[in-house]
Amino acid sequence: MKETIHEQELILLKGLARNDKKSVEEIYKHNFNLIQALIVNNSGTAEDAKDVFQEAMVVLYEKARSGNFELNCQIRTYLYSVSKRLWLKKLQQSNRFISDPGDEGMANVPVEDDLTEHDEKETEFEMMHQSINKLGEPCKSLLEAFYFQKKSMQDIADGFGYTNSENAKTQKYKCLMRLKKIFFTNYTKKD
Amino acid sequence: MHDHENTILIEAVERYILGEMTPDERLNFENLRKADAEVDQMVVEHTLFLQKMNRFNEWQKFHKSLNDIHTNLAESGKINSVRLKGKAKVVYLFNRYKRVAGIAAAIAGITTLMVSAIISSVTPKASPSQIDYLSKELNSIKNKTIVQDREINSLKSRGAALQNNIEIPYTKGGTGFIIDAKGYLVTNNHVIEGANNVAVQNSDGKEFYATVVYSDATTDIAILKITDKDFKALPAVPYAFSRKQADLAETIYTMGFPRDEIVYGQGYLSSRTGYDGDTLSCQIDIPVNRGNSGSPVLNYNGEVIGIVNGRQKDAQGSAFALQSRNIFNALSKLKEKENADSTAKSLKLNTKSSLNGMNHLQQVKKVQDYIYMVKVN
Numbered sequence: 001m002k003e004t005i006h007e008q009e010l011i012l013l014k015g016l017a018r019n020d021k022k023s024v025e026e027i028y029k030h031n032f033n034l035i036q037a038l039i040v041n042n043s044g045t046a047e048d049a050k051d052v053f054q055e056a057m058v059v060l061y062e063k064a065r066s067g068n069f070e071l072n073c074q075i076r077t078y079l080y081s082v083s084k085r086l087w088l089k090k091l092q093q094s095n096r097f098i099s100d101p102g103d104e105g106m107a108n109v110p111v112e113d114d115l116t117e118h119d120e121k122e123t124e125f126e127m128m129h130q131s132i133n134k135l136g137e138p139c140k141s142l143l144e145a146f147y148f149q150k151k152s153m154q155d156i157a158d159g160f161g162y163t164n165s166e167n168a169k170t171q172k173y174k175c176l177m178r179l180k181k182i183f184f185t186n187y188t189k190k191d
Numbered sequence: 192m193h194d195h196e197n198t199i200l201i202e203a204v205e206r207y208i209l210g211e212m213t214p215d216e217r218l219n220f221e222n223l224r225k226a227d228a229e230v231d232q233m234v235v236e237h238t239l240f241l242q243k244m245n246r247f248n249e250w251q252k253f254h255k256s257l258n259d260i261h262t263n264l265a266e267s268g269k270i271n272s273v274r275l276k277g278k279a280k281v282v283y284l285f286n287r288y289k290r291v292a293g294i295a296a297a298i299a300g301i302t303t304l305m306v307s308a309i310i311s312s313v314t315p316k317a318s319p320s321q322i323d324y325l326s327k328e329l330n331s332i333k334n335k336t337i338v339q340d341r342e343i344n345s346l347k348s349r350g351a352a353l354q355n356n357i358e359i360p361y362t363k364g365g366t367g368f369i370i371d372a373k374g375y376l377v378t379n380n381h382v383i384e385g386a387n388n389v390a391v392q393n394s395d396g397k398e399f400y401a402t403v404v405y406s407d408a409t410t411d412i413a414i415l416k417i418t419d420k421d422f423k424a425l426p427a428v429p430y431a432f433s434r435k436q437a438d439l440a441e442t443i444y445t446m447g448f449p450r451d452e453i454v455y456g457q458g459y460l461s462s463r464t465g466y467d468g469d470t471l472s473c474q475i476d477i478p479v480n481r482g483n484s485g486s487p488v489l490n491y492n493g494e495v496i497g498i499v500n501g502r503q504k505d506a507q508g509s510a511f512a513l514q515s516r517n518i519f520n521a522l523s524k525l526k527e528k529e530n531a532d533s534t535a536k537s538l539k540l541n542t543k544s545s546l547n548g549m550n551h552l553q554q555v556k557k558v559q560d561y562i563y564m565v566k567v568n
Binding site (some may be wrong): 054148 | 197240243247251253254256260263264269270435470519
């Protein structure tokens with residue numbers, strides 16, 4: 001079933017892909033209650049609802065970011081379908097069997113492929129997360145300052161108390177090599 | 192020297208990837224790539240890795256903004272927020288089902304109750320009541336006499352200057368230990384929570400006034416500073432602080448003040464995570480009692496690996512300790528505080544233990560001077 005996508009929704013999705021606060025908030029505001037009702041009515045807690053909804057948002061975010069994205073249904077329908085799959089999966093994992101809750105008039109779209117892709121990405125992010133945490137200080141903060149907060153080497157040298165930016169660079173290089181090593185050791189293990 | 196060359200090369204690769212090179216530089220670099228397969232490989236590999244890091248960063252940022260938005264929307268009432276646990280949840284679910292089920296309300300209600308019962312029995316949510324915090328409530332009458340005794344003693348030793356000091360009956364207590372010889376101690380937040388007055392007492396029974404300079408309920412860490420003018424800086428802290436996790440089954444010991452006398456206990460690390468998989472803490476097998484909260488957990492290399500903070504109510508013998516990296520975090524947060532004074536800013540945790548190689552009797556003897564009873568009212 002193909003539904004027409006509103007101009008409005010396309011703009012929202014473009015905003016979402018940029019992690020634009022307004023767009024994300026808009027989507028969040030309009031869909032959270034629906035998903036929360038779904039989870040809470042199917043033996044979940046408010047906390048579960050938040051987790052599931054946010055994960056569904058991440059799936060949508062990834063989809064919006066992938067250049068070739070085609071959303072042939074409403075954002076609402078998509079989030080609902082993803083959340084439902086995620087929640088059923090979670091229930092199964094914890095051995096809390098529950099019958100399919102039915103769709104209460106909500107259209108459902110196939111999202112399996114997106115979810116598989118999402119799972120892979122999630123594993124990789126988790127690995128990166130663990131690897132960075134394993135680095136310890138000051139490596140962790142040093143790399144984060146340079147690569148994530150995009151601080152200049154001079155600022156970093158001042159902030160961390162290196163005598164000059166050359167020393168900071170050498171340190172950064174060593175940290176990066178360690179991070180790579182930790183990450184790829186895990187990476188090959190998982191494969 | 193090898194490192195130095197590599198540093199330069201990586202920097203070049205990064206500037207190349209980010210398009211920060213001048214056209215000339217770029218041309219040169221591309222020629223180098225063509226000529227040197229190793230450099231070429233490095234560029235490819237590094238591009239891939241930077242992409243991974245970037246995507247991870249964006250993913251993390253997105254998660255953060257989701258959380259912020261959730262809190263905002265919930266606070267401004269734009270989304271229904273339900274934060275119900277336990278009984279309230281049953282009621283909530285019951286109401287919810289009643290509404291949804293309409294005609295079949297009765298049947299739905301029963302199902303809901305059953306479902307909720309099952310959920311609450313299987314949901315592994317950590318309920319704080321499952322963990323006993325080990326701060327002790329001092330018996331106030333007994334305590335008063337002890338305090339008086341001690342007050343007399345300390346007055347005797349401190350001379351007449353303090354005679355007009357008001358006597359404070361302390362009602363709650365725990366343990367704390369020195370992290371800096373200038374008089375900084377660490378203990379649990381729950382020990383000093385809601386405190387009007389805090390005093391610490393060393394193993395000789397000498398009491399000093401202290402103030403809370405940092406406390407954080409989520410990590411359950413607090414840092415105290417001894418402000419008493421009678422306090423003289425101690426010799427350098429003998430134990431070291433280690434950021435790395437202790438090993439399973441590693442022999443560890445703790446010393447604290449479950450009663451007025453210092454008590455030593457030995458055991459082993461039984462799990463690298465704490466209650467309900469909490470990664471900030473770990474599980475230790477050492478008999479602990481009320482009053483042990485805030486005691487250091489040490490290994491025989493003289494390294495502090497954690498701080499005792501609780502035990503599980505239904506399992507005797509197993510206790511929990513916060514991992515010592517929390518102390519590092521607390522200390523850096525303390526330094527970030529605007530009103531942190533220059534001594535606080537210069538605090539540094541000792542990372543070289545002077546106890547290494549001593550037998551354990553000697554170690555314990557050294558360490559006990561750095562462990563204080565924390566008293567709170």
